[in-house]
Amino acid sequence: MNRTEALDMVRASITDVIPDADVAALGPDDAFRDALEMDSLDFLSFVEVLSDRSGVRIEDEDASRLSTLSGSADFLVSHTR
Numbered sequence: 001m002n003r004t005e006a007l008d009m010v011r012a013s014i015t016d017v018i019p020d021a022d023v024a025a026l027g028p029d030d031a032f033r034d035a036l037e038m039d040s041l042d043f044l045s046f047v048e049v050l051s052d053r054s055g056v057r058i059e060d061e062d063a064s065r066l067s068t069l070s071g072s073a074d075f076l077v078s079h080t081r
Contacts, residue, residue, distance in 0.1 A: 001054070001080040006073035013050040017042050028070040056080060 011023040
């Protein structure tokens with residue numbers, strides 16, 4: 001998976017959880033919880049959807065790396081090579 005594919009997958013996963021989220025307005029380092037007013041349950045749902053979509057197993061300790069577009073894309077790219 002390349003970075004563009006990873007970013008698209010992250011945006012689509014966010015939209016699955018928060019359909020009205022303006023993912024186009026997200027900066028690469030904007031924290032999802034702040035920028036999208038994502039609560040803990042939304043974040044857990046996002047992680048689950050992202051794992052299902054990507055086929056990448058996401059452990060609890062990986063969650064902190066998934067708090068931004070850049071971090072999530074980097075994580076996916078590094079785990080799908």
